[in-house]
Amino acid sequence: MSYANQLLPREKVFRDPVHNYIYVRHQVILDLINTPEFQRLRRIKQLGTSSFTFHGAEHSRFTHSLGVYEIARRICNNFQRNFPSKTPGDGLWDDSERIVALCAALLHDIGHGAYSHTFEHIFHTDHEAITRKIITNPSTQVNKVLLQVSDDFPQKVASVIDKSYPNKQVVQMISSQCDADRMDYLLRDSYSTGTSYGNFDLTRILRIMRPYENGICFDMNGMHTIEDYIIGRMQMYLQVYFHPVSRSMEVILNHLLLRAKDLYRANQLEPELMPYLLIPFFNQEFSLSDYLELDDGVLNTYFIHWKKSNDPILSDLAHRFIDRRPFKSAKYDKEDLSTINKMKKLVAGCGYDTKYYTGIDNSFNLPYDSYDTKKEIHDGQIKLINPDGSFVGLSDVSDLVRVVTNKIVSENRFFFPRELIKSDEINLFSPMVEEFRKHIKNDHIINE
Amino acid sequence: MSYANQLLPREKVFRDPVHNYIYVRHQVILDLINTPEFQRLRRIKQLGTSSFTFHGAEHSRFTHSLGVYEIARRICNNFQRNFPSKTPGDGLWDDSERIVALCAALLHDIGHGAYSHTFEHIFHTDHEAITRKIITNPSTQVNKVLLQVSDDFPQKVASVIDKSYPNKQVVQMISSQCDADRMDYLLRDSYSTGTSYGNFDLTRILRIMRPYENGICFDMNGMHTIEDYIIGRMQMYLQVYFHPVSRSMEVILNHLLLRAKDLYRANQLEPELMPYLLIPFFNQEFSLSDYLELDDGVLNTYFIHWKKSNDPILSDLAHRFIDRRPFKSAKYDKEDLSTINKMKKLVAGCGYDTKYYTGIDNSFNLPYDSYDTKKEIHDGQIKLINPDGSFVGLSDVSDLVRVVTNKIVSENRFFFPRELIKSDEINLFSPMVEEFRKHIKNDHIINE
Amino acid sequence: MSYANQLLPREKVFRDPVHNYIYVRHQVILDLINTPEFQRLRRIKQLGTSSFTFHGAEHSRFTHSLGVYEIARRICNNFQRNFPSKTPGDGLWDDSERIVALCAALLHDIGHGAYSHTFEHIFHTDHEAITRKIITNPSTQVNKVLLQVSDDFPQKVASVIDKSYPNKQVVQMISSQCDADRMDYLLRDSYSTGTSYGNFDLTRILRIMRPYENGICFDMNGMHTIEDYIIGRMQMYLQVYFHPVSRSMEVILNHLLLRAKDLYRANQLEPELMPYLLIPFFNQEFSLSDYLELDDGVLNTYFIHWKKSNDPILSDLAHRFIDRRPFKSAKYDKEDLSTINKMKKLVAGCGYDTKYYTGIDNSFNLPYDSYDTKKEIHDGQIKLINPDGSFVGLSDVSDLVRVVTNKIVSENRFFFPRELIKSDEINLFSPMVEEFRKHIKNDHIINE
């Protein structure tokens, strides 16, 4: 039997809080799980700074990746049981695609690093490019495992993830409006944060999913189940992913890494606080193996080191991040930008370097969303299939979905040190502080 | 109003996957949560190496500590509603004890460090002593917060945790056969590992719990609910906490730290791989603040560094730990020790330094259990109260509990590199390997 | 202590699949539960014919009524803890209203009878008037219990239910867009049908609920939680309450009772099949005690008797109902009415009496909805309160809710015997059958 189809002597299971059991039957899947590149995902939190807001959100990308694999496996099972292809090109499911689908599902996030989004912003890395590299570069164990299937298999898996793979059923199973990736993260994030918004009826969605010639569609009679899923997703964005406290910690993280880089480049970082594994990134000359040595703990370790720095900004920001001292924030609209400039001056007047102590972002700057928004645009909308085989777009028949689609809009926030609005903590510069405070009402910047 | 009784302007909640909501009304509790010492617990996994076996077991001691607080809070509410003391010494609940109970519940694990058990073994630290120190030493933020309540309050909180506090109701709420600590960890570990063994009826246990003059007892009519809890606990030990793979990773961790220490002492650790924050421990001269800088991520970061060491043992063990390459193991009885010696020689013959590549442990060596066993001995058994006010010991009326109590016995295992029994991975020394393998049958060491 | 405030020697609990525990502390509540009128609710299914579609929907109005009581109790607790009135008229919660609120919550459905909606339609009963009567009429045990509180207490409880009670907080707790009644039935129906649509975050809704001078409002920052609840409610209507098969069984039930009444009035009902307890209703002269003897089982028993009737229509309809042989149906629009008339003629041509074998209804004819729709109109919309104390209507700020509110529209269906479209079951009149079938496409009536 070929390696691609080689089954384990006995099916292996992983107990999982969300899916109860994750079933592994293929040797190649087990071998991929056992690579150092995949094990590394254990040390990277799925939700990054969100756990500062929702303490239960401690699950890793390892755990999520297993979950995506499991959902993809169930989709394959369902397709194979109910919609098996009989002749090539009949638009039904060809089960020889299963192994490439499962590998892509498992590996779709393999290139993610610690605090991906901010890290990418500061160091100009790109987790999608790195995912591709980990899969196709001969230096990795992942690549070695995949090569055992066939010479072109790594390339195939990578092309599923970057959506250039010809079979759109496989592509959309991993990456579309309603794919294994999103379904797992909604359930898992919902579960671990202790909220219930992201909960939806997974079993029923799997039942109404169908392959067709150009991808995956859904039975019209399951329309309300999809609506439920879409609304659940929106709720997770609004209530969890876009939470101002998480975003504020992200701003601090960004400024902390920026300060360290600035100091390093100015040769002002103390030798004993030198972040051994980050140096290639400071120098903008990093290899894949440099990247693969990083994880949340590594970055946090350096931040702990930096709390001892003589540079007051570096040590203060490290303290704010490690010991969870979020910035405060207020919403603003475009027309408030001049007010923000005024406010920045007041912050400066209170002695803060505004480059490191203020920030603006909109909710789309969060890792989750930027990723997502891109998908929305490229993927087009969910297709429903009528009993007579004709298709309609979900938002053409669902008023709710239309509303939701328009609703996930960017929310802009201006971030600043908490001391500026907590009266008992600062008083030296009180007239400026008082003026600063006048510009905020009901969580919003105002023009007096 | 005194700081002890100062309530937040509005009750604060933390969403939690196990308890749904955790309610905080006291300023002192919120202030404790915000100390760096408590925030540090976010970076220490509750179950240490267990997540190598149960991937979902990624929750931190921070999360668990909040849960213990919440259960203690519910116990206080229940006691106050149903058994409020009317006159001092009537054996009922005096709600002025609430705040010391809640603080002790929250802080009971504050002294835990990264991979506590192994770390203690190698570096001779003691998390119980450190807990006491964090609470009572003026250098910590925790101490500063507690001092605001009163001068002797830190000492009081510490004495609840070390069980010398005079009010035994408070002591047993935090630390006894059926306390807030154990109830939270069983539920939480059960939940996150995706197993269901540790599940029990928390609400009903809280209902049958009663204060009496010497501590906490349980209504006789809830006897079966307690049985259920005790059996659930046993199942968690047998199926989760004592899992051979987790124990094997613990053995590797132990040997890895030992090797690093040995190299450091021999001046053979490469300077660029020097574990900045561990040095005080290598030198056996560490301060409390040295201890508080450590966490899982810090240790893992050094292990990642050490994968590059020129010392083949250090780099290999670091690789085995970081990339999850567990040792294999087999059970043994006392009379098998000579066989184990024979086997060790065979391992040595295959080129392994047996000091670093073999190990024996019994299940009680695991962090969870050693802690627990001590408790069992000191705490005495669970007391049931009859309708007429007389008491009986749980194991005097429950055959099941008697069996269970005897059942949690030590299981001895001998650990060795996996290559020795996986035929395709080693063949140079095949005769020795073959002989080695003859000594293992059905997961047990045999004397041929 | 007055009877109103008389507490049980020990709090009593009822285990519940939805709320886990239901807590009863007041003697009056326990006494009400033990009245024959309340016990009767055990024998009446909450969802009537829905259990023919969702087999798990077997819970009774007894169970639901306990649940409504429990939610009301939690609301009172929350109001009392967080918003206690200090001076009369301050718009906060006056806990002396608790007992009337709890009694009204428990008794709000006490007047419901077997298959309420259809029964009312045929026999011109009115469950709301009967609820009032049971509470205020001296012949009932419920009234006797309530009178022990005070002479005007029965009247007070009744006025809460009919919304004329002056304290609008109490009224809206029991009956408004987001009240204890709806919250319990959504959770419970969702749970028992095995669907998840009606699930929402009860704990969080309770947290954001606030009393104000004119009733109950919700914190603005919980807006999305309310949205989630509203959408869940809509989903339950669309997917559960309006299910065509349940509605079809309701049509059969209607025609069966109608046929029995027609036969009785024509003196053609066999004496040995005489429905002893229904006769007062056939004669349109029934007393309260006649009404209280009816339940689902009583009606079903007569239907079982009637299966043996010599009247072919009565026995056939009884068989269709008891043995679950639903009619089929198709949607229609207003302009299809002439087509329906044509179709009816074809049904008649096939030998069916169309009075008993066809039917039209719209989804609002279902018990659940008619009840509900009335509420929507009278209750006005959900109010949100801003941090500064100003109010906004939910649908003024939520696009989703606006869509949903418009979305619950009536769906019209035409019902007819299944044989007409299942080809293998009828063939005598095939040309008519064939023509009949041409008028249906994709679950819709068409004009050829």
Added chain:
Amino acid sequence: MSYANQLLPREKVFRDPVHNYIYVRHQVILDLINTPEFQRLRRIKQLGTSSFTFHGAEHSRFTHSLGVYEIARRICNNFQRNFPSKTPGDGLWDDSERIVALCAALLHDIGHGAYSHTFEHIFHTDHEAITRKIITNPSTQVNKVLLQVSDDFPQKVASVIDKSYPNKQVVQMISSQCDADRMDYLLRDSYSTGTSYGNFDLTRILRIMRPYENGICFDMNGMHTIEDYIIGRMQMYLQVYFHPVSRSMEVILNHLLLRAKDLYRANQLEPELMPYLLIPFFNQEFSLSDYLELDDGVLNTYFIHWKKSNDPILSDLAHRFIDRRPFKSAKYDKEDLSTINKMKKLVAGCGYDTKYYTGIDNSFNLPYDSYDTKKEIHDGQIKLINPDGSFVGLSDVSDLVRVVTNKIVSENRFFFPRELIKSDEINLFSPMVEEFRKHIKNDHIINE
């Protein structure tokens, strides 16, 4: 394709609160579900009088039967996937047995009637014999459906249920210590009563279940999971099935039916209260179709009629049952029988006919247990299989199970009217009442 293997055009699902989805693919299964005999099970509660204690226990035998079918289906799937027979007699699973297994699972309870146990006791019916008759007698729809599979198929299905079927894997799947029947009822009863004792890890049990030549065994490494199941079962017996209040309602039911029968035989039952459908049973000459017309609602309807009887005992007992007025009870040991006789005389002295107003039973008299106990004896114990293929009995290796097996012992109770121990309700005969009360202490009969 033969009818036995005829699949539905599209897999049908039933939403279920316990199993989420129940999947039906075979036409024969759907046809069986649609028979009047099976639909009748909707009108019979699974737990009879238990819902008087646990109000949520309202589920029917219909619902349970679907659940047993679903578990059997999953077992078959698992066996077919992992242990398919290759050559006849190899002790593995022959999937051509699937259809007889599924039919037997679905129909195993088809002969149950309303309040089975008590009914059988009074009217000498036997639900097991009736099950056999419904399956094999040509008068039923069930038989007609089964005959379409083959002439001997009804007989085969019946023999699975009575355990004479040659393939012991099929027999034990439906009826053994750990079978589809028990697994469903534990989960479902646990769920609906709102207790958690009967919860166990169904998925894992299914994973460790294996066919072998003489039936079904379990992997040794799943021993603790089986323990957990066995202990959960015991807890359900102790806490739910044997609950004294449910047993007390069963005693009242027994006496009520007995009184009606006695009156009927003495020609003293009023004509207008004549229980039309019970007469054949009073006369001890009933047919299968007489039996199939009965259900819970039919009996309750007659009880409601009887509340109006002029016979004070009949109307009083009917009231006690319908309006839930349970007898009180106390435990007794064998040596207390003479005390009980004394107590009975006191009850008589208070004016009660002791034939109808007192009762003794032991817990094994409950429907659940008698059924079960028989099974225990015939089925032998659970077999575990070692890696080397050898077997051990579960109670040979599990101390817990040994204890549990001995623990389910009979508990004897003496039942009597509540008035005798509630002081405010009776006082006419106070000296006798006072003496009566002296014989009860701590829920136990005492000899003064």
